[in-house]
Amino acid sequence: MRFSDEFEARFAEMVPHYPTKRSALVPTLLYAQDEVGFLSDEVIQELAGRLDLTELEVRNVISYYSMLTTKPRGKFNVQVCTNISCLVRGGEEILHHCAKKLGVGHKGTTADGLFSLEEVECIGACSWAPAAQVNYDFHENLTTEKIDKVLDEYRKKATQ
Amino acid sequence: MADVTLTVDGKKVTAPAGTLLIEACKTVGIEVPSFCYYPGLSLCGACRMCLVKIEKMPKLQTACTTVISEGMIVTSDSEEIKQARKSMIELLLGNHPLDCPVCDAGGECELQDMTFSYGAAESKFMEAKNHKDEQQWSPVVFFDRPRCILCYRCVRVCGEGMDVWALGVQNRGVSSIIAPNKEDHLECEECGMCIDICPVGALTSGAYRYKTRPWEMKHVGTICTHCGDGCKTTLGVRRADTGMEIVRGDNRDKSGTNGDFLCIKGRYAFDFANHEERLSRPLIRRDGKLTPSTWEEAFELIGKKFAEVRDRDGGAAIGVIGSTRTTNEENYLLSKFARVVLKTNNVDHHRTADFPVLAAAVRDKADATASMADVFTAPAILLIGNNPTEQHPLLAWQIRNNVRLHRARLYVINSNPIKLRQQATSFTEIAAGAEGKVAAFLNGADAAVDVLVNSSMDREAWIALREKLRGEQNLAIVFGSEIHGTDLSNLVKFGSGISGAKFVCLADYANSRGAADMGLYPDLLPGYHPTAGNSEFHREWGDIPQAAGLDLHGMVDAGKAGKLKVLYVIGSNPVGRLNIDPFAFSKSFVVVQDMFLTETAVMADVVLPAANAYEKSGTFTNTCGDLQLVKKAGEVTGTKADFEMIVRVADAMGFDVRKLVPFGGGTHADMGQSRGAQSGEADRHAVWLEAHGLEPKMSPFDPTTILDEIQRLVPGYDVSRMDLLAGNSQHTSLAKAGSGVAHRPESIAPANDDLFSSGTLGRYSRTLKSVVESHQVKPAEVAAD
Ligand code: SF4
Numbered sequence: 001m002r003f004s005d006e007f008e009a010r011f012a013e014m015v016p017h018y019p020t021k022r023s024a025l026v027p028t029l030l031y032a033q034d035e036v037g038f039l040s041d042e043v044i045q046e047l048a049g050r051l052d053l054t055e056l057e058v059r060n061v062i063s064y065y066s067m068l069t070t071k072p073r074g075k076f077n078v079q080v081c082t083n084i085s086c087l088v089r090g091g092e093e094i095l096h097h098c099a100k101k102l103g104v105g106h107k108g109t110t111a112d113g114l115f116s117l118e119e120v121e122c123i124g125a126c127s128w129a130p131a132a133q134v135n136y137d138f139h140e141n142l143t144t145e146k147i148d149k150v151l152d153e154y155r156k157k158a159t160q
Numbered sequence: 161m162a163d164v165t166l167t168v169d170g171k172k173v174t175a176p177a178g179t180l181l182i183e184a185c186k187t188v189g190i191e192v193p194s195f196c197y198y199p200g201l202s203l204c205g206a207c208r209m210c211l212v213k214i215e216k217m218p219k220l221q222t223a224c225t226t227v228i229s230e231g232m233i234v235t236s237d238s239e240e241i242k243q244a245r246k247s248m249i250e251l252l253l254g255n256h257p258l259d260c261p262v263c264d265a266g267g268e269c270e271l272q273d274m275t276f277s278y279g280a281a282e283s284k285f286m287e288a289k290n291h292k293d294e295q296q297w298s299p300v301v302f303f304d305r306p307r308c309i310l311c312y313r314c315v316r317v318c319g320e321g322m323d324v325w326a327l328g329v330q331n332r333g334v335s336s337i338i339a340p341n342k343e344d345h346l347e348c349e350e351c352g353m354c355i356d357i358c359p360v361g362a363l364t365s366g367a368y369r370y371k372t373r374p375w376e377m378k379h380v381g382t383i384c385t386h387c388g389d390g391c392k393t394t395l396g397v398r399r400a401d402t403g404m405e406i407v408r409g410d411n412r413d414k415s416g417t418n419g420d421f422l423c424i425k426g427r428y429a430f431d432f433a434n435h436e437e438r439l440s441r442p443l444i445r446r447d448g449k450l451t452p453s454t455w456e457e458a459f460e461l462i463g464k465k466f467a468e469v470r471d472r473d474g475g476a477a478i479g480v481i482g483s484t485r486t487t488n489e490e491n492y493l494l495s496k497f498a499r500v501v502l503k504t505n506n507v508d509h510h511r512t513a514d515f516p517v518l519a520a521a522v523r524d525k526a527d528a529t530a531s532m533a534d535v536f537t538a539p540a541i542l543l544i545g546n547n548p549t550e551q552h553p554l555l556a557w558q559i560r561n562n563v564r565l566h567r568a569r570l571y572v573i574n575s576n577p578i579k580l581r582q583q584a585t586s587f588t589e590i591a592a593g594a595e596g597k598v599a600a601f602l603n604g605a606d607a608a609v610d611v612l613v614n615s616s617m618d619r620e621a622w623i624a625l626r627e628k629l630r631g632e633q634n635l636a637i638v639f640g641s642e643i644h645g646t647d648l649s650n651l652v653k654f655g656s657g658i659s660g661a662k663f664v665c666l667a668d669y670a671n672s673r674g675a676a677d678m679g680l681y682p683d684l685l686p687g688y689h690p691t692a693g694n695s696e697f698h699r700e701w702g703d704i705p706q707a708a709g710l711d712l713h714g715m716v717d718a719g720k721a722g723k724l725k726v727l728y729v730i731g732s733n734p735v736g737r738l739n740i741d742p743f744a745f746s747k748s749f750v751v752v753q754d755m756f757l758t759e760t761a762v763m764a765d766v767v768l769p770a771a772n773a774y775e776k777s778g779t780f781t782n783t784c785g786d787l788q789l790v791k792k793a794g795e796v797t798g799t800k801a802d803f804e805m806i807v808r809v810a811d812a813m814g815f816d817v818r819k820l821v822p823f824g825g826g827t828h829a830d831m832g833q834s835r836g837a838q839s840g841e842a843d844r845h846a847v848w849l850e851a852h853g854l855e856p857k858m859s860p861f862d863p864t865t866i867l868d869e870i871q872r873l874v875p876g877y878d879v880s881r882m883d884l885l886a887g888n889s890q891h892t893s894l895a896k897a898g899s900g901v902a903h904r905p906e907s908i909a910p911a912n913d914d915l916f917s918s919g920t921l922g923r924y925s926r927t928l929k930s931v932v933e934s935h936q937v938k939p940a941e942v943a944a945d
């Protein structure tokens with residue numbers, strides 16, 4: 001399996017920083033997921049081989065972190081927080097709004113493959129609740145109008 | 161290490177520094193409850209059952225992860241602690257199905273016991289339980305997820321203990337689950353360690369699940385009948401239409417050298433005993449067909465024929481092939497019967513190792529052989545040839561865990577990249593068949609190195625390896641059947657230069673060593689005494705033939721030439737296993753004692769249905785020379801132990817069996833009380849013993865009479881009878897072995913069994929068959945070596 005040169009450069013740079021190879025697993029998984037979109041069987045096999053782990057061990061780690069996924073998802077992963085702070089400030093409403101607008105539920109992906117939706121626990125943006133995270137970007141103090149705009153912008157981005 | 165003194169519940173406890181608190185408590189009889197803690201596995205601290213109070217520490221502490229320190233004051237039980245434990249159990253039971261009435265673990269479940277002790281019977285949880293149907297992960301392993309209490313014992317024993325790493329933990333928190341390595345199934349060594357280590361009934365075995373309850377079985381500790389390692393296995397038996405059926409094998413009581421280890425064969429491959437093709441009546445060939453007969457008829461015919469041939473053609477016209485799975489007593493008796501009654505030295509067995517040469521090489525050395533226990537403690541191990549992971553699973557376990565727990569140095573020299581290389585300090589790959597050259601080189605023959613050098617090991621590297629080995633102390637030198645004859649002597653010479661070096665010679669079957677020690681050779685009597693000479697055996701046994709007899713191949717030739725008139729085969733299948741021409745003995749009168757109609761038995765004139773090693777008493781000697789007690793567990797009506805059959809044949813020949821088995825000389829046993837509460841004992845014992853031909857030395861079928869003789873006459877077997885009877889293994893020494901050296905190393909034929917095969921026996925085990933078949937379905941995913 002082939003990764004981009006950029007991935008390879010990062011990987012080669014990173015591994016020697018750790019006392020044991022296996023310690024590089026989590027960042028490697030993140031880089032691989034960013035590149036491939038999800039952690040396919042092929043990716044798992046490749047990384048297990050590189051880090052002297054069994055595929056089972058790699059799967060165990062993936063299953064622990066909700067940010068890591070073994071299933072393909074949309075280009076933009078919309079993660080709406082419904083934990084306490086967000087909840088009291090209308091997080092649920094934002095989530096339902098997104099669900100209606102995108103036509104998918106929790107962990108669903110739109111037919112065009114552009115968006116997937118996820119209800120998540122606290123993302124550490126409580127001071128600006130309600131908050132959502134799209135891929136690595138945060139969107140805060142949300143209202144239904146504001147999230148509409150956010151989603152539209154992403155849609156635009158995709159067509160550019 | 162220096163000792164540390166602390167106080168637990170007011171008791172002074174002294175233990176070496178570094179000891180875990182939970183272990184220190186055990187030494188003064190204080191049991192701290194635990195689920196996730198398991199001796200010998202890495203610490204986990206997951207279950208919080210072992211919480212104790214330690215003065216000056218703020219919260220309750222886990223005794224399983226706390227190392228003792230000087231002056232520590234510990235309380236192992238108090239209201240606070242009880243409450244904490246009770247809450248832990250309540251949490252565990254929150255999602256537990258509580259299906260104890262149908263669960264396999266019911267009656268021996270650690271969760272059940274703890275719930276009883278702490279009384280966490282009520283629950284505050286109202287939520288629906290998270291149900292998931294049971295899953296079959298392999299022919300052997302089943303998983304019932306809701307019962308799992310996430311102690312991770314299974315994960316750790318499979319990884320750390322077995323070095324298979326087939327189980328893992330996925331997800332987190334309340335949704336954590338145990339997962340197999342192939343998503344919905346397992347690809348592993350099918351040892352069943354994970355099942356027996358599971359404190360609850362979450363992992364269950366295909367062999368035993370839903371069959372019976374623990375208290376409905378009788379439990380008998382005996383020795384595994386498969387490979388040569390001699391694991392203790394506890395068989396659970398219960399009454400069946402055909403006698404006593406074995407329904408379970410495990411070693412949860414950790415008796416014996418193997419502790420709780422067993423491979424798939426010791427744990428599950430007892431099922432050959434219940435195979436429907438099992439013979440249960442004698443068969444006599446009439447008009448070319450094997451037809452059922454009575455025992456009387458069969459013995460009469462055999463006795464007549466044997467005596468006739470001996471008297472007419474002499475003992476040289478009779479051949480005897482013994483077994484590597486019968487007891488020492490049976491092998492000794494057969495050896496004696498052949499010489500004394502049949503007057504022949506044409507005696508052999510399926511040889512898988514060169515014990516005679518080992519005996520000759522170490523007979524003037526004390527402590528020259530290592531026991532199976534030594535392999536776990538030796539500071540360094542040299543392994544040449546063989547693949548213990550497949551052929552000697554216990555030995556592999558001992559080596560692996562010695563490296564893991566004691567940091568032993570392991571030097572592996574092999575023609576294949578065997579799995580144990582993963583534990584090795586150094587792994588040296590050589591060409592197949594070059595093992596002998598290694599022995600020669602180690603012993604100083606520098607020229608031999610030319611054959612050994614390759615791209616990864618040049619001459620200097622070989623010399624460096626030899627120097628390294630020479631610098632070791634108490635080295636355990638373990639070698640497979642690749643090393644025999646002169647090579648073996650060379651290896652012993654090399655080892656003699658290393659202080660404390662001990663040897664292990666690997667043979668393949670459960671009592672291969674016993675067959676060799678008891679003299680199932682044409683040129684050797686028990687204890688490696690030559691047939692020609694004047695050993696104790698000549699004096700005790702009287703007039704026995706002096707000239708060496710024919711070995712197996714010699715017998716085949718004699719059979720073809722029409723010179724071998726009688727062949728007596730006991731528990732051996734040379735036609736099926738050693739590629740012997742089935743027509744070689746068509747002119748001979750052939751008697752076979754076996755469990756099944758093997759390739760050898762089908763050509764016999766008389767076939768006698770034999771009991772197997774799980775159905776008789778006696779002793780086995782493992783490949784290291786450790787002597788252990790074999791106890792009767794199962795029973796199949798219509799079969800007889802080989803011991804009894806040999807005696808009956810002698811009797812039918814008109815021989816005074818008292819000269820063969822000197823019974824009646826012992827004390828008349830005290831069979832229990834004749835009055836009082838236990839008054840039934842005497843009757844029960846007597847009736848039971850008599851039914852099994854086992855009354856203490858009052859019957860010619862009592863093997864302990866022969867054990868007496870073995871202990872008296874066979875060098876090295878004069879071990880403590882008390883320890884033996886207590887179920888401990890006793891290492892026999894070859895130090896005073898006889899001087900016999902004649903042998904034919906070329907007649908050594910390794911069994912080449914792997915984890916899932918076991919000679920002819922394995923073919924009748926459904927468990928082994930189903931595992932092999934399940935692996936064949938997915939040829940693309942070949943199991944790791
Ligand atoms: S049966 Fe043995 S090898 Fe297989 S998962 Fe269980 S412990 Fe591991």
Ligand code: SF4
Binds near residue numbers: 308312315338
């Ligand atoms: S399956 Fe059994 S051994 Fe494994 S974690 Fe669950 S309870 Fe523990």
Ligand code: SF4
Binds near residue numbers: 389424426427
């Ligand atoms: S290692 Fe050998 S003796 Fe032990 S259980 Fe397996 S086959 Fe039996």
Ligand code: FES
Binds near residue numbers: 081083087121125126
């Ligand atoms: S609760 Fe939503 S970001 Fe913390």
Ligand code: FES
Binds near residue numbers: 195204211222223225
């Ligand atoms: S036994 Fe100590 S935490 Fe489980």
